[in-house]
Amino acid sequence: MAKTRVGIINVTGYAGIELARLLCRHPEVELTSVTGRSNAGKPLAEVFPHLAGIDLTITPHLEAVDFIFSALPHKESAQEIIPMLEGEAKVVDISADFRLKEAENYPRWYDFTHPAPRLLEEAVYGLPELHRDMIATEKLVANPGCYPTGAILAIAPAIKAGLVAPDIIFDSKSGISGAGRTLKLNTHYSEANEDTSAYALEGHRHLPEITQEIEALAKKQTFAITFVPHLVPMTRGILTTAYASLVPGKVAGGRTGEDELVKYFEDFYQDEPFVRVVKSPPHTKHTLGSNYCHIFPTIDRRTGRLVVISCIDNLVKGAAGQAIQNMNIMLGLPETTGLESLAVYP
Amino acid sequence: MAKTRVGIINVTGYAGIELARLLCRHPEVELTSVTGRSNAGKPLAEVFPHLAGIDLTITPHLEAVDFIFSALPHKESAQEIIPMLEGEAKVVDISADFRLKEAENYPRWYDFTHPAPRLLEEAVYGLPELHRDMIATEKLVANPGCYPTGAILAIAPAIKAGLVAPDIIFDSKSGISGAGRTLKLNTHYSEANEDTSAYALEGHRHLPEITQEIEALAKKQTFAITFVPHLVPMTRGILTTAYASLVPGKVAGGRTGEDELVKYFEDFYQDEPFVRVVKSPPHTKHTLGSNYCHIFPTIDRRTGRLVVISCIDNLVKGAAGQAIQNMNIMLGLPETTGLESLAVYP
Amino acid sequence: MAKTRVGIINVTGYAGIELARLLCRHPEVELTSVTGRSNAGKPLAEVFPHLAGIDLTITPHLEAVDFIFSALPHKESAQEIIPMLEGEAKVVDISADFRLKEAENYPRWYDFTHPAPRLLEEAVYGLPELHRDMIATEKLVANPGCYPTGAILAIAPAIKAGLVAPDIIFDSKSGISGAGRTLKLNTHYSEANEDTSAYALEGHRHLPEITQEIEALAKKQTFAITFVPHLVPMTRGILTTAYASLVPGKVAGGRTGEDELVKYFEDFYQDEPFVRVVKSPPHTKHTLGSNYCHIFPTIDRRTGRLVVISCIDNLVKGAAGQAIQNMNIMLGLPETTGLESLAVYP
Amino acid sequence: MAKTRVGIINVTGYAGIELARLLCRHPEVELTSVTGRSNAGKPLAEVFPHLAGIDLTITPHLEAVDFIFSALPHKESAQEIIPMLEGEAKVVDISADFRLKEAENYPRWYDFTHPAPRLLEEAVYGLPELHRDMIATEKLVANPGCYPTGAILAIAPAIKAGLVAPDIIFDSKSGISGAGRTLKLNTHYSEANEDTSAYALEGHRHLPEITQEIEALAKKQTFAITFVPHLVPMTRGILTTAYASLVPGKVAGGRTGEDELVKYFEDFYQDEPFVRVVKSPPHTKHTLGSNYCHIFPTIDRRTGRLVVISCIDNLVKGAAGQAIQNMNIMLGLPETTGLESLAVYP
Secondary structure, three states, X not given: XXXXXXXXXXXXXXXXXXXXXXXXXXXXXXXXXXXXXXXXXXXXXXXXXXXXXXXXXXXXXXXXXXXXXXXXXXXXXXXXXXXXXOOOOEEEEOOOOOOOXXXXXXXXXXXXXXXXXXXXXXXXXXXXXXXXXXXXXXXXXXXXXXXHHHHHHHHHHHHHOOOEEEEEEEEEEEOHHHXXXXXXXXXXXXXXXXXXXXXXXXXXXXXXXXXXXXXHHOOOOOOEEEEEEEEOOOOOOEEEEEEEEEOOOOOOOHHHHHHHHXXXXXXXXXXXXXXXXXXXXXXXXXXXXXXOEEEEEEEEOOOXXXXXXXXXXXXXXXXXXXXXXXXXXXXXXXXXOOOOXXXXXX | OOOEEEEEEOOOOHHHHHHHHHHOOOOOEEEEEEEOOOOOOOEHXXXXXXXXXXXXXXXXXXXXXXXEEEOOOOOHHHHHHHHHOOOOOEEEEOOOOOOOOOOOHHHHHHOOOOOOXXXXXXXXXXXXXXXXXXXXXXXXXXXXXXXXXXXXXXXXXXXXXXXXXXXXXXXXXXXXXXXXOOOOHHHEHHHHXXXXXXXXXXXXXXXXXXXXXXXXXXOOOOOEEEEEEEEOOOOOOEEEEEEEEEOOOOOOOHXXXXXXXXXXXXXXXXXXXXXXXXXXOOEHXXXXXXXXXXXXXXXXXXXXXXXXXXXXXXXXXXXXXXXHHHHHHHHOOOOOOOOOOOOOOO | OOOEEEEEEOOOOHHHHHHHXXXXXXXXEEEEEXXXXXXXXXXXXXXXXXXXXXXXXXXXXXXXXXXXXXXXXXXXXXXXXXXXXXXXXXXXXXXXXXXXXXXXXXXXXXXXXXXXXXXXXXXXXXXXXXXXXXXXXXXXXXXXXXXXXXXXXHHHHHXXXXXXXXXXEEEEEEOHHHHOOOOOHHHEHHHHOOOOEEOOOOOOXXXXXXXXHHHHHOOOOXXXXXXXXXXXXXXXXXEEEEEEEEOOOOOOOHHHHHHHHHHHHHHXXXXXXXXXXXXXXXXXXXXXXXXXXXXXEEEEOOOXXXXXXXXXXXXXXXXXXXXXXXXXXXXXXXXXXXXXXXXXXO | OOOEEXXXXXXXXXXXXXXXXXXXXXXXXXXXXEEOOOOOOOEHHHHXXXXXXXXXXXXXXXXXXXXXXXXXXXXXHHHHHHHHOOOXXXXXXXXXXXXXXXXXXXXXXXXXXXXXXXXXXXXEEOOHHHHHHHHHHXXXXXXXXXXXXXXXXXXXXXXXXXXXXXXXXXXXXXXXXXXXXXXXXXXXXXXXXXXXXXXXXXXXXXXXXXXXXXXXXXXXXXXXXXXXXXXXXXXXXXXXXEEEEEOOOOOOOHHHHHHHHHHHHHHHOOOOOOEXXXXXXXXXXXXXXXXXXXXXXXXXXXXXXXXXXXEEOOOHHHHHHHHHHHHHHHHOOOOOOOOOOOOOOX
């Protein structure tokens, strides 16, 4: 039987390139079309020598495929995808264009009016650990942002179990590739190297996604969430440190309480192929290049505060890997197909 | 007049080396004696080629000097310094041995019984921005830890003004040199590079220092403080992100409140030569190699939470530079002498 | 049919860990035994969290397997392997203990007398691009060093074609993981980061290997080879720049000569699955995490000198990946099995 | 007496910023005017927060000063400087516009016809170690390129002494800041980090400078020079490894010859304040942030080849620091004024 043909719209950004890297080695699908603007007409392997040996040419428009990944920037992605939804192909959109359920969040956070608010209801937020069943049956999946993936996975078990007060701080540390391949001064090597800084203190676009999913998990309770992203000098990886107050009486004090906490997390993720509750503080390097998420929940003994640390590779579980995980679910393939690679450590 | 002769005990760790770098170019004192164990007998410039041209030999014991810096590890530093306090020379101790006022904190946090609890009362906590007058008159100054320097300076104005509830989170990101020159697996290049991780979640030794100074500023109000340090892949720099709830009614809402907040910080630091309240989120690179501390206070508009970001070079303002700043004060020299170098950017 | 059982002696160094990472995902063999000294008794996944999910315990001694990798240091590796050669299992030795044909090179370069000089004749130097046929039939394969892999592959086509004078300079730039997992000051993060240096100017142990293979290719002509390794601040990758004088009359002048040169290289490597002759100067990042070697041959137009640049991942093609490539050949498996992953770029 | 007023044309590139950093702390001159295009009208300390406290505004045009540094790109620098030479102010040009003595090299290497070939004769190549006397008396000094500074200083003593055959290879490894502050893909963080590559294999613009100075030192003997620059993932520093054949009979064999070689170098640089002949292979980190150049000459014992390694900070001795060294000479100040800072190690 012929393999499913898949295409990548805008292969030339980091999410698109990472999709190509993984899809070229996926045993059950065939990457047959990749688009790009600036490099249209060139062999993919010439523009990206690490793909030497892959025989594909970057084209301006997508050729006929059975499954589509859009790695376009927000707003452009919706414009390009909406007409394609008339066809047979299922779609995973890596942009933010179908992540938010409330249409008014688009002008507020992304500076454009959403062209198809009705689709926001139909699209599934593609975090398999929360929405696997819906992902399996819908045609359009909105792949989560990199920060939200790490943040939501870090706190979801505690939210689900009603352990925490509705007031959470996410302090995230991201590698620079999260800022994309577009040239900017803050991602110029000499500026970003040997430097750590916070940014987007006035509000980062990933905040409404995080809030939406946490509040949904909490059965629509309202949460006050502070999210401060930081850039640290490495290419890949996001470490998120989540802080929240425990609701009194939910877990015991001392060591017993910590064990109970860990049990909540282990139970929540027990059947998840890509989430591991670990026994010591995780390192981003433990997930580099892989689709895994490592999570370490603990209680700060002096203050009784919940502290959870998660890490992912922002380009894999935080983008291309999760998109392929979604594709596997949507196509009825084993969920881990093509994503089994272990982290490249050290 | 002969210059003041200064000596460094244990020049071979990173704090000691940094003292040597700065003192060799200090115009008002003369570095005349440096000690070390493993390298005793060797020329300083042979062990540390970046000091090529400096004519000093590492000796096992300190020679006669007028001013002493101890860069020994904790416990050893107290043992070495205590007899020296009989003499004329003033002392800045870079270790933690005289930072904590409560003697029982030493067995609890540092695993030793303090040999001279009485000196804990006399020693001054050497953060010039809080204790300049006492530093000027005392004989023994305990140089603050690197994390506490960044954390306390970040929050002090808000504490002093009574703006915040007694519940603070410090999320700190440190370069690797903060872990010292002793070889360990977590500071082995291939382990630390391209990696970010949290550590000391069970409680970091710098926490009691931070708590002590904040509670003193708050007139002995008790604070619940969570401090989570992280290692990020750079050599120098600490960025601290402080989170606290504002006491209702202390600052106005919206932009006005932010302006009021900034005003509290600017007033608090207006005469400080090494602290700058900056108008955009600071980068550790802005202070690399220098004795400056940059601070950015803001209010998270959605939650009304106070967020303050500070950065320092952990080896300068966080160790050797601050030690020399203390020396300048103790010797009656202009406080900035020998510390004027600007950050090495980019 | 049961899969071939493979074992790794000394899994806890970087070559051993990298073998584990790749073998755990190899579809045709099963990693069933891993040994280590300091961590014997611990689960592999506890010591190396990036292997979370792998159910293996580190043992002090190898269990019964069908194929053995030794990742021990030199001298110890020979001691451990020699008795094992009595059994049925084939062996790939990652150490230098069977690479050199002349027994007297061991005391000269490695400070020990070889315990079994006869085996030096039998062992095959495991560079598949030069010795594939012998690798397929021998029981003991000596896996090449990381520098020699990059250096020999860079110059082999020119040597084979008799293009160069017997005088070559290899200037190599290596990531820090090449220096291993043992703690040393020069691989301490704060020393190696933001630093580049040359080392081993008195002669590096990989030189006799390089010389041996080049002289063999040149039909025993003697070569004067200068090899200067450098450490650059990255974890993985070796870039080698080779300089040699062209024998007059072998290639034409100008552009034609360059095309002829490229043709020699392309022909030499045309059937090689892991070597790519590329059209622009290669980047180590193009091979990071993969078993590929990229090679760019060119002629310095002003001097007529041959300049060839090669790059590999020192832990994959330079160690564990090449060892598995050898295993595949020795077991009669398709040579690329388990090694198809593309480079993790960016 | 009023301090000499100095100005920087184009302060916003890395050489310009570094000039500002150093000149703001120079005790004998006063930085009074800084120009820039994109940021004209803004306070210098707002655009560059590491200069917080410096009270200067970036202006579109230079104000009246006594000494001028031009940090403009080539071609533009000549255009701007030439009219200024009518005035009293002396000029150090950091661009390449007055480095090359032969006017025809400008169209060949820099794609423009030189607007004032006559000035090429008058301008002095500002390498104080070779041309101090002429620097002291001329009005226009062409500050050397970063690579030429390291390369020429590495080989000059051997050239002067007639030790080497006229055939040299310079293999240089540069930090990324050498590529400037202009945004380009190859200096985008995620591309340059964890990567090493060679570039400009068709010929780098710094080659004619290197050749010019070496041939002048060799009394116009013609040299075949191969220069291959590489980018390594660090912000600052250039390490150059120079390879040359020794002229037979010039130095003895073995250890004696090495000692003779070192003596040639030590004698050549004995009075130089910023060049140190070191006894072990230098590290770029040993000169980071400082104006020093460390040089290690040795002989490869197996081949008898001369190998010399030099390192500098490309922005200090390779640009701004050397420019100020030239200024000091031109103004009759002690040559080291304002440049005494030691390297920021680690």
